Amino acid sequence: VTSPITFSGSPLDRVALARRDAAWLETQRTDEATRFLPLWRLEPLIELGPPRSLAWATQALLAGLEPAPPTVLLGIDAGVAHFAVDVSAVEDPEAAFGVADVARFEELRAVAGQLASEDAAIAAQARSFVDWHGRHPFCPACGGQTVAERAGAHRRCIACGAEHFPRTDPVAIAVVTQGDRCLLGRSPGWPETMFSALAGFVEPGETLEEAVRREVLEETSVRVGSVRYRTSQPWPFPSSLMIGCIGQATSEAIRIDPAEIEEARWFHRPEVLEALAGVGRTLTVPPPFAVAHHLIRTWAEGADG
Numbered sequence: 001v002t003s004p005i006t007f008s009g010s011p012l013d014r015v016a017l018a019r020r021d022a023a024w025l026e027t028q029r030t031d032e033a034t035r036f037l038p039l040w041r042l043e044p045l046i047e048l049g050p051p052r053s054l055a056w057a058t059q060a061l062l063a064g065l066e067p068a069p070p071t072v073l074l075g076i077d078a079g080v081a082h083f084a085v086d087v088s089a090v091e092d093p094e095a096a097f098g099v100a101d102v103a104r105f106e107e108l109r110a111v112a113g114q115l116a117s118e119d120a121a122i123a124a125q126a127r128s129f130v131d132w133h134g135r136h137p138f139c140p141a142c143g144g145q146t147v148a149e150r151a152g153a154h155r156r157c158i159a160c161g162a163e164h165f166p167r168t169d170p171v172a173i174a175v176v177t178q179g180d181r182c183l184l185g186r187s188p189g190w191p192e193t194m195f196s197a198l199a200g201f202v203e204p205g206e207t208l209e210e211a212v213r214r215e216v217l218e219e220t221s222v223r224v225g226s227v228r229y230r231t232s233q234p235w236p237f238p239s240s241l242m243i244g245c246i247g248q249a250t251s252e253a254i255r256i257d258p259a260e261i262e263e264a265r266w267f268h269r270p271e272v273l274e275a276l277a278g279v280g281r282t283l284t285v286p287p288p289f290a291v292a293h294h295l296i297r298t299w300a301e302g303a304d305g
């Protein structure tokens, strides 16, 4: 997989050590060069462009906000600190910030394909962190109040002291192949010709390979032998890691679980190549925005042997 994976490739250094230094953090928060990415109800502020890009603010924009909105230090780039700031409490924030003519809060999934890969990656990190902090005001161990530490790297419970770290949920996503064919599935509600790799959350107590075999078996009744990891993609909705694999089928007959997918079929390589070229009549595959596209392409172009 050579082309960039959407939501990967952030230029920011997450500064695991420096963020422990409270004095350094305070300097960064008040530095006029420091950049703040506002998110409103998980939507990042995007410049209208063109080109579309993240609309960074300075601390001056946030000075009038009471109470002070939550921030997360995303990292530094060229010596400049970059924070995400959750402005969800602001009513009509584009008007409040005076940016309605130049920028708009937008759903990341809808706008990511128009952003430079670096911006999409930063927005993904920001969205996942802000979402996690918003969901974890209380300690899952004792119910006590939690507070952010190390500029948002984790939270600590005031009552029992437990540390809670942002989680990433692993999702196994696989193109299953047999000779010149690959197995793809269609979810309910998708267009008639749209098929993709099969996917499901890795469950506690199983390996990635076992998760692929279980998911494919559950959804299609097809058995999978060897499984090889190919690439992964951060998926900030809210915070998954798509782990892309190619698996070798050891059986052919398909019997779908209609609770999980609507249809699954074996597709021959020429049909898949047409779909990847955007000229398929019978098959459409996900766009390069999705890791499934890269997995399907890797197999179809023979890069996987």
Ligand SMILES: [Zn+2]
Pocket (backbone or CB within 6 Å): 139, 140, 141, 142, 143, 144, 157, 158, 159, 160, 161, 162
């Ligand atoms: Zn607690």
